[in-house]
Amino acid sequence: MKAIELIKELNEGAITPERTCDTVKAGNPERELSRVAVSMFATVDIVRRVKEWGADMLIVHEPTYYDHMEVINVETDVIAAKRALIEESGIVIYRYHDNMHFREVDAIAEGELHYLGLTGKLEKTQYSASGLFVSDTPVSALDLAERMKKDLGIAHPRIAGARDAKGTRIATCFGTPRGVMELLQSKDIDIVLTGEVCEWKIAEYARDAAALGMNKSLIVMGHIGSERDGMRLLTERMKKKYSSFETRYFECGEVYTYND
Ligand SMILES: [Fe+2]
Ligand SMILES: [Fe+2]
Numbered sequence: 001m002k003a004i005e006l007i008k009e010l011n012e013g014a015i016t017p018e019r020t021c022d023t024v025k026a027g028n029p030e031r032e033l034s035r036v037a038v039s040m041f042a043t044v045d046i047v048r049r050v051k052e053w054g055a056d057m058l059i060v061h062e063p064t065y066y067d068h069m070e071v072i073n074v075e076t077d078v079i080a081a082k083r084a085l086i087e088e089s090g091i092v093i094y095r096y097h098d099n100m101h102f103r104e105v106d107a108i109a110e111g112e113l114h115y116l117g118l119t120g121k122l123e124k125t126q127y128s129a130s131g132l133f134v135s136d137t138p139v140s141a142l143d144l145a146e147r148m149k150k151d152l153g154i155a156h157p158r159i160a161g162a163r164d165a166k167g168t169r170i171a172t173c174f175g176t177p178r179g180v181m182e183l184l185q186s187k188d189i190d191i192v193l194t195g196e197v198c199e200w201k202i203a204e205y206a207r208d209a210a211a212l213g214m215n216k217s218l219i220v221m222g223h224i225g226s227e228r229d230g231m232r233l234l235t236e237r238m239k240k241k242y243s244s245f246e247t248r249y250f251e252c253g254e255v256y257t258y259n260d
Contacts (some may be wrong), residue, residue: 001032001033001242001244001245002026002030002031002032002033002169003024003027003028003030003033003056003057003092003188004028004029004030004031004238004243006033006036007024007029007094007113010059010096010099011099013076013103013104014070014098014100014102014232015100015102015103015158015238016098016099016102017098017102018072019069020098020099021063021068021069021095021097021098021193022094022096022098022099023094023095024092024093024094025042025065025070025093025094025095026064026086026087026091026093027057027091027092027093028089028090028092029092029094030048031056031057031092031126032056032127032209032244033056033057033244034054034245034246035054035055035245035246035247035248036055036056036058036059036190036236036238036242036246036247036248037050037053037055037057037058037059037247037248037250038058038059038060038231038234038235038247038248038249039059039060039110039249039252040060040062040224040227040228040252041060041061041062041064041224041252042058042060042064042086042093042229043252044085045252046058046117046250046252047085047087047091048081048251049087049250050091050250051089051091053248053250054092055091056092056245057091057092057093057094057096058091058092058093058097059094059104059192059231059234060093060094060095060096060231061095061096061100061108061227061228061230061231062095062097063121064082064086064093064095065079065082065083065096066079070144072141075230083222092137094179094217095250096234097172098196100230100234101128101129102128102129102144104107105122105186106122106129106131106172107233107234108129108174108175108227108229108231109122109131109133109172109174109230110122110230110233111229111230111231111232111233111234112172112174112193112226112227112229112230113133113172114229114233115152115229115233116144116147116148116151116152116229117132117147117149117151118136118139119126119135119136119137120133120134120135120136120168121133121134122172125171125179125183126179126239127173127177127178127179127181127182127183128177128178129173129174129175129177129178130171130172130173130174130177130178130179130180130183131171131172132170132171132172132173132188133169133171133182134168134169134170134182135168135169135172136168136171137168138166138167138168139166139167139170139191139257140162140163140164140166140253141159141161141162141163141164141165141169141191141217141219142159142164143166144157144170144191144193144219145157145159146218147155148219148221148225152221152225152228152229153225154221154223154225154254155258157219157220157221157222157225158203158214158219158220158259159216159217159219160202160204160206160208160216160218160220161201161207161209161210161216161217162197162206162209162215162216162217162229163217165190165210165215165217167188167190167191167215168189168190169189169191169201170189170190170191170192171183171184171186171189171191171192171193171195173192173193173194173195174192174193174194174195174221174226174227175194175195175223175226175227176195176196176197176223176229177194178193180192180194180197180202181201184202184205184206184209184216184218185205188194189216190215190216191215191216191217191218191219192206192217192218192219193219193221193226194218194219194220194221195220195221195222195224195225195226196220196222196223197218197220197226198210202218203218203220206218212223222254222255222256223255224254224255225253225254228251228252231249232249235247235249247253
């Protein structure tokens with residue numbers, strides 16, 4: 001199978017927006033596949049590791065060159081050196097972002113909820129890439145943060161607002177989608193999960209809401225921690241579906257390191 005053929009199959013069932021970031025970022029899409037790597041980011045470390053493994057293709061969720069549409073106005077030293085590394089590797093890099101999110105069931109949210117071990121119903125909200133998950137069993141923000149640590153490997157999930165109050169209506173704003181503040185303000189929502197937020201605005205709102213006795217909390221998972229499990233689930237599905245090439249997930253790790 002060629003990279004371009006795999007891309008076509010991956011996009012079946014997706015509602016691709018008119019202007020999409022899901023394009024081939026490097027390499028020749030006509031390349032035949034024997035090894036396909038999957039990761040959240042094509043970090044320098046990931047490019048080196050997948051090259052060593054012998055990958056023909058790398059599927060990532062996020063931009064390679066620090067801009068959503070990869071519009072590069074200034075070829076900085078970092079961009080030039082990274083581009084040289086990628087070009088030298090010959091690996092086909094494909095960004096699989098919009099077509100993960102924009103489908104009947106958001107495939108990133110599906111992966112996060114799957115590995116968190118939560119059962120319930122995922123509905124769409126009016127905001128792009130965010131959903132409303134109604135959990136079968138009530139959970140607290142603290143319960144969820146503990147699961148995130150244990151099952152998603154997030155070193156430090158951060159809770160703003162109510163820690164112990166249980167709720168079932170959870171907004172899934174994985175990554176950094178629009179509508180986080182609006183969903184937090186909604187009377188219907190108990191807990192908002194997201195990747196990263198503006199602290200002075202959104203996290204402080206959650207803190208005050210809880211201090212005023214409202215059952216409201218926000219969990220900031222870190223961008224990678226909030227989305228990578230969608231890519232993990234994709235890898236498992238590809239392994240089952242394709243036998244003509246090997247598929248392997250590569251962990252890029254969280255962007256921050258800690259002193260503990
Ligand atoms: Fe995303
Ligand atoms: Fe993202």
